[in-house]
Amino acid sequence: MERRVLPQARRGTARATSWRKLALGASIALGLVAAAPLSAQAAAPSACAALQEKYPDWKGKTLVNAINPHTPGYETIDPKDPSKYIGFDIDLGEAIGECLGFKLTYKPVTFAALLTTLAAGQADIVISDIYATKERAKAADFITYSKVFDGVLVAKGNPKGINGINISMCGAAAAENTGYVEVPLIQALIPECKKAGKPEPTIQLYDNNANCIQAILAGRADTYINDVNTVDSAVKAYPDKLEKAIAVTIPYSVGIAVPKDKPKFRDAVLAALIEVQKAGTHMELLKKHGLDVNNFKEPDILTAD
C-alpha cells in the first residue's frame, strides 16, 4: 500500500510572535491584509477567469489540503480561534484556490503521512512547507514556490560548538522530524566523522517541531536543524535557553504536492500560482507572515522523471 517514498522531508516555520503582533494591531489595520489575497487577486480577475475557463474541473469544488500544522508562520492552528488554520501556506493555497474557483478544507496529519494521504486520495493537494526532492517526486508531482534556508538550533551558548551540517556535529545528538530532508544530510556525516576518528552523530526522530524543540530544552538533543523561520520562532519563544548557531542553505525548493495521476490539475495550479505571483500576492504574504522575502521563487514543476 503506502509507498515508503518519504525517507526524508522537511519544512519550515515562521515567527510565532510576528503573527501575534499582526493579529493584534493587524486585526484592525489588517482587515486589509487579511483581505490581501482577495484584493491582490482582484488585480487580475480576467487572467483568473481565463484560467477557470481553461480548467473548469475544479470550479465551485471544495478540495482537501493535507497539512502538518506544526510550523508557525507557515501552518498552525490559530491560537485565538483554534478552529482555523493560519500561516503563509494557508493564505497562498487559498489565493490559488480563489483564482481557480475552488475552496479548501484542511486535514492535519503527521509530516511523514502528507504524501501517503495524498496518494490514498484522502487529500487533493499538499501545501505544507514540504521540500520537493527527486525522491519524494516518486510519490507526487511538485510545483515549487520557495527557496530554502535552514537554521541550526542549539542550546544557549552552543555548548557543542556546532556550526553547520559538518564534522562539528560528530558525536552530537540531532533532533529531527520523521521524513525531513535533513535526516539523510546528517546521516551522510557518519563516514566523514569515522574518517576523522570522531564519534558518529546520532539522530532522534520526532513527530513535530514542538517535540524536537522540547528535546533540546530537556537536554536530550544538542541540535535541531530546520527551516530558519522555525528556528527563529523557537529562539523567540525561549530566548534564555535556545539560540540559532548559524543559517545554512539547503539545495532544495519548497513545493506544492499534487497527485501524479492528475497532470491537468498540476498545470492548473502552476498557472494559478504564476497569476498569484504576478499580482504581487505571494510577496505580500511573505511580508504579512514575517518571512524573509528572499524565499520568493518563480514556480517550477518537479516530477520523478
Place this chain on the structure above:
Amino acid sequence: MSLFLHYLSMPYLLEGIELTLEVTALGLGGGLILGLILAGMQLSRFWLLAAIARAYTVIFRGTPLILQMVFAYDALPHIGIKLPAVLAAGLALACNEAPFIAEMLRAGVLGVDRGQLTAGQALGMTPSVLMRRVIAPQAIRTMIPAFGNEAVSALKNSSLASVVAVQELTLRSTQLASSTFDFFSIFFASGLLYLVLTATISVIQLFVEWLLDLDRTTRRERKLADYLPWRRVDLATKLELADATVADPDPAELADTPPLALTREERARRATTIARNNIAVEAKDLTKSYGPQKVLDGLDLTVRVGEVVALLGPSGSGKSTLLRCINHLENWDAGTLRVGGRRLGFDENGKRLSPRAIANERASVGVGMVFQQFNLFAHLSAKENVAGPLRWVHGMTRIDADRRATELLDRVGLSHRADALPRHLSGGQQQRVAIARALAPNPSVLLLDEPTSALDPELVNEVLEVIRRLAIDDGLTMIISTHQIRFADEVADRVAFLSGGAIIEEGPAHEVLTNPRNPLTARFLSVMEADKTPEAVR
C-alpha cells in the same frame, strides 16, 4: 497555572473530547459485535470457523494499532473503500479490540460451571435458551471488570486516531502546542481531561457491578459505597450476609411422617402391581466406549412405571453413564433406548437428531435428572431455579410457573428459602431444590445420580427422606444410582448391580442385598457393610 486552567476550559480542547468519545464508542461497539462473532466462531463445532477466527486473532492482536489505523485510512481507498477519518479510525479500533473482547467472552462462557450446563440440558433447554438464560447472565457478571479495562484502554487508544487526522483531544493538543509553545500547560490539561474520562468509565463499571450484584437483590443490600477501593467487605460482613439468609432454622421440615420402610406384605403387593404396569424405560444391548475403554457393555435394563430401581456397583461400573444415556446427555455406540415407548435420539425416519431436536425430545419425553453436585443455576433464587425452566422450556406463564415452584418448594420443605441464592443454601437444601426443579415439569421418570454422595453426613437424611416420599407416596418411577445400601433396601423395589458396564445381578431389593448370588456383588456389599448394615425389614 492560569495557562493550565485556560487550556483546561478551552472549548477547542473540550470539543476534541467529542471526537475522542466517538472513536472510542465506534471501537468498543464495533469491537463488541466483531468480538461476539469471533467468540462464537471459536466456540463453534465447525473447525474451519474456529481456524478463521484464530487466524484473525493472531493478525489483529499481533500488529500495532497505529499500523491498523494507517491501513484503514490510507490503504482501503486503493481498493475503493474511502471511509471518513472518524469511521476509518473507529473501524481500525474495532478490529483491534475485537480479538481482546472475544477472548474475554470466551473466558466468561467457559468459566460457567459445566454442571449447570448439563443440568440445563437435562431440563430440555435448547442451546440458545441455555446461552441466554444460564451462560450469558453468569458470564456477563464475571466479565464486567475486564470490560471496564477494555473500555479504558480503548479510550486511550483512540488517541492514535490523531495519525489519521481525526481532530480528537490528542491531535488538538499537539497542534495547539505547536502554535503556542505552551507545551506543558497544554499536555497537563489534556492529560487531566483524559483522566476525567477514564475515571467516569471506572465509576460506570462499579455502578454496573453493583447493579448486577446478586447479593444486592437478596435481602441484605450492599451499598454502592461498598465498592469504593478503600472499603473492605470483610469476613464479618459476609458472615452477617450469609446469616441473614441462612440462619433461620428449617421449620416444619419433613419430620412429621414416620420412617417409611415397607413391610414384607406391602412389598409383595407393590411388586405384583408394578409387574402389571407398562414399561417406562427399556435399554437393550446398550454399548458405549471412551476410546479403548468400554463403559457400557451390552447392558439390558427394563424399568416399569412406578418402579424404583437402585443401581449399585463400584465407581466406574457404568451407573452414571447409564443414567446420562437415558436422558440422552450422552450418545451411545450401539443398542437402543426407549423411554415411554419412544426410541431416543432418532426421528420417525430413523435419522439422528440435532442438539436442538434432542433438547426438545428431552422436554417432551419427560425425564428428570438430579445430580451428585446439585448443579443449581447459581445466579437464580431457589424459586427461579424451579420456575425458570418451566417458562423457558415448557412455555408456562410466570404466574403458573411461580405457583408450581412454590408448591414444589413447599413439598421439599423449603418454601421459606424460596428467595435464597444457591450459595446461601446448605448442600442438603440445594439438593432438595434440585429435586423440586427436576420434578417441576412432571417427569415420567426421575433419574438420580448419587444424590447424596456430595453431602455432609448430617445432611444426607433430609434428602433421602424427600426421595423416599416420592417413591412411596407419589409412586414416581425412579432410577437411583447410590452407595446407600440401607436406603436402597428401604426404598427400591429392585436393585441392579453393575460391574464393567453390564448388570451382573438384579432382583428384588431385599433379596439381592441380604443374599447376593454373584461373588462380585457379595464382595461389594461386604465392603459397604463395613459402614452400614441394611436393616432387616420390619
